[in-house]
Amino acid sequence: AFYAWISKDANIHLGAAMILARFLSEDGGQQGDVLVMGGFCLALQKHVVELDRALGDAGECRFYADDGYLAVDPTDPRVPPALAAFRANVLASLRLLIAEDKLECFSHSLDREGWDPSLLAITEGTVTSDDGVVIGRGVKVMGVPVGCATFVEKTLATKASKCVSKINTLVSKLRIHDLSALWCANYYCTQTLMHHWLQLCAPPVVASAAATVDAALLAAAKVAIPADPTADAISLRRFRQPSRLHGSGFRSCVDVSHAAYVGAVDQALPRFLALASDDGSAGVAFSPLCEPALGVGSFNPGGERYLHLIESAPARICIGQYLVDAWSHMQGEAGIDPEAPDFDPLSSLLAGPVHLLGKGTPKLQMELTRQIEGHRHEVLAVDMHALPCQDRRRVAYRNVNRYSMQWCHSWPDYDSACTNLEWELGTARCFGLKVPSLLPYVGQRIGKTQYYVDEYGDNLARASTPGDDWRWQHDGFLVTLFDDLADNGVNVTDDLVGLFRGVIPDPAQRLRFDQLSFRTRRGMVPDGRISMPVGDDPVREVFVEFKTLHWGTSTYSGADIMHAARSRSVQRRADKVHAEYVKKAIDLDSAYCGTTADSRPGPSEQRLIGLGPVRPLVLGHYGELSTFFEELLSTAADAGAQKHWRGMRCASAEDARGLIVSMLRRSWGMAAFRLNARLVIRRLQ
Numbered sequence: 001a002f003y004a005w006i007s008k009d010a011n012i013h014l015g016a017a018m019i020l021a022r023f024l025s026e027d028g029g030q031q032g033d034v035l036v037m038g039g040f041c042l043a044l045q046k047h048v049v050e051l052d053r054a055l056g057d058a059g060e061c062r063f064y065a066d067d068g069y070l071a072v073d074p075t076d077p078r079v080p081p082a083l084a085a086f087r088a089n090v091l092a093s094l095r096l097l098i099a100e101d102k103l104e105c106f107s108h109s110l111d112r113e114g115w116d117p118s119l120l121a122i123t124e125g126t127v128t129s130d131d132g133v134v135i136g137r138g139v140k141v142m143g144v145p146v147g148c149a150t151f152v153e154k155t156l157a158t159k160a161s162k163c164v165s166k167i168n169t170l171v172s173k174l175r176i177h178d179l180s181a182l183w184c185a186n187y188y189c190t191q192t193l194m195h196h197w198l199q200l201c202a203p204p205v206v207a208s209a210a211a212t213v214d215a216a217l218l219a220a221a222k223v224a225i226p227a228d229p230t231a232d233a234i235s236l237r238r239f240r241q242p243s244r245l246h247g248s249g250f251r252s253c254v255d256v257s258h259a260a261y262v263g264a265v266d267q268a269l270p271r272f273l274a275l276a277s278d279d280g281s282a283g284v285a286f287s288p289l290c291e292p293a294l295g296v297g298s299f300n301p302g303g304e305r306y307l308h309l310i311e312s313a314p315a316r317i318c319i320g321q322y323l324v325d326a327w328s329h330m331q332g333e334a335g336i337d338p339e340a341p342d343f344d345p346l347s348s349l350l351a352g353p354v355h356l357l358g359k360g361t362p363k364l365q366m367e368l369t370r371q372i373e374g375h376r377h378e379v380l381a382v383d384m385h386a387l388p389c390q391d392r393r394r395v396a397y398r399n400v401n402r403y404s405m406q407w408c409h410s411w412p413d414y415d416s417a418c419t420n421l422e423w424e425l426g427t428a429r430c431f432g433l434k435v436p437s438l439l440p441y442v443g444q445r446i447g448k449t450q451y452y453v454d455e456y457g458d459n460l461a462r463a464s465t466p467g468d469d470w471r472w473q474h475d476g477f478l479v480t481l482f483d484d485l486a487d488n489g490v491n492v493t494d495d496l497v498g499l500f501r502g503v504i505p506d507p508a509q510r511l512r513f514d515q516l517s518f519r520t521r522r523g524m525v526p527d528g529r530i531s532m533p534v535g536d537d538p539v540r541e542v543f544v545e546f547k548t549l550h551w552g553t554s555t556y557s558g559a560d561i562m563h564a565a566r567s568r569s570v571q572r573r574a575d576k577v578h579a580e581y582v583k584k585a586i587d588l589d590s591a592y593c594g595t596t597a598d599s600r601p602g603p604s605e606q607r608l609i610g611l612g613p614v615r616p617l618v619l620g621h622y623g624e625l626s627t628f629f630e631e632l633l634s635t636a637a638d639a640g641a642q643k644h645w646r647g648m649r650c651a652s653a654e655d656a657r658g659l660i661v662s663m664l665r666r667s668w669g670m671a672a673f674r675l676n677a678r679l680v681i682r683r684l685q
Helices: 002-006 036-058 079-094 149-174 179-188 195-200 203-224 233-240 253-272 288-294 307-312 319-333 364-385 392-399 420-431 436-441 458-462 469-487 507-514 518-523 558-562 568-574 577-592 603-611 628-644 653-684
Strands: 010-014 019-025 059-064 067-072 126-128 134-141 144-147 528-534 537-548 615-619
Touching (some): 036 059, 036 079, 134 149, 144 149, 144 195, 179 203, 179 420, 195 203, 195 253, 233 364, 233 420, 253 288, 253 364, 319 364, 364 392, 392 420, 392 558, 392 568, 420 436, 420 653, 458 653, 469 528, 469 628, 469 653, 507 577, 528 628, 537 577, 558 568, 568 615, 615 628, 615 653, 628 653
Antiparallel strands (some): 010 019, 059 067, 134 144
């Protein structure tokens, strides 16, 4: 392959079928060379600059790779010789020809009278109906339609149709085999198919096409998540929120369009003018012809930015009005009322005047989206609070945390793969929805317990059944946790059965202790010992205990759900762990060391005091993890960054740390997601 890239004589493959040509490549860059496009642009640039200079104030020439765009007055006598010279120079120096059959032109007031004969051969760009009749005129600039309303609508409809086709193809290929892969393909790939046009076409222009793609994406989401989080309004609103706000991050194209358009305009238009630098010197303008519409110096320090465009631009230039309308729409979405008596224009980004949009905001689209979604989150929280206290949608919403939502953006690889049933159970529980696959079993008694199968699978998780499934879930998560810690250089020990044995003074009592079953002795000691920094101590041995929490009106009480803090149930369970070990030590002293209530603390309790508090690790019913996991995460990320940053090809340990945090959070979140689902599945078998 490398030989084919750099050798002068190399094979050429033609067409989609990659048919081997009967001739060799003897000139120019080789097929497959990743550097050829860069070299081509460098070679072509001087000729583009010469063409632009030759046009003068008759027009402008701009190229993107091998696609060229000219905004010119075709009746100006300077245009034909400038184009002819460009053709000749490119052919002479680069041995390249202009593809005459691909040349197209458009103007809203196209009148070919007075054109030079050499330009009359350029055809007008058109769009046709299904039966071949021309119904609109225009051209595509970087794929974006510029032309009459029919041309733009038809072009965008065609793009939307292609997006829908790709979405439907993914659904048909993956719906049976892998629902998590279908979700990831839609989340990372098809969800953004229309975003290029959302950014470069005004919201009213692209609204119909965006709605078409939205409908296809929602249909795909319903297949990927069988519990259907779009079935009721409040679940759909949560589903649309980003995962950092406890949604899925599956945004609507129509919703995105306003912030996307405003953000793209603010990225591009200031560069159309020659911006003044800090020393007062003018930069290079991308399009000097736009200066009358944008206003001289509008984007210089202290300039009025978009005020001239909005108030003084010619009526045929609609961008200013589009910005005003989009800004007003986003203010409404963010709960901002400029007419309110207490309105403060300095209170937030969207509260400011539209003509100053983007001033001092480098990532405008992201910041606008954050403000809108933040307001929606506040409104959604109020509406969730209005639901009955034990409504599963409310319970799930109040308890999920960032670990619970890792499924939203995890690839189905070695540490995130799920079966379809695991995926169905996990996603349904995350949103507090009924599990379709469980509906045929609803009402059946669970073994010999007092519980019956419910449509959420909650009773299957909390019922005590043969098979030691809770211990299996407990140990399965600890394997993932301890392996991840050890892999990142954290010292972990999980064999602590003899932790208190040595403090039993009487050999006979020690022998009696040894005769207890391994499981009983294991239950008397914490699950692990971890070396990690604590306070000012760089390294201290910390003892940890892992607990799982399952659904119940006492474990997920009404008080927990109404508590101001999120995930209150797992934290309340975590707060009890150390006291439980104090009681275990007291019972051990009483049974084997002869310690009475008056002679406390006994040997075991003294040993526990010397070891420090037992740190709690709690996995909740909704995949939420207690707060001490964040301390472990930080410790593992620090150690792992120092150990792995070179192997990860990072520039520094600091760069590697962020990646390791993301990987560990995904690993632990997906382990919780899978094990919670597998617990239910094991009890169905």
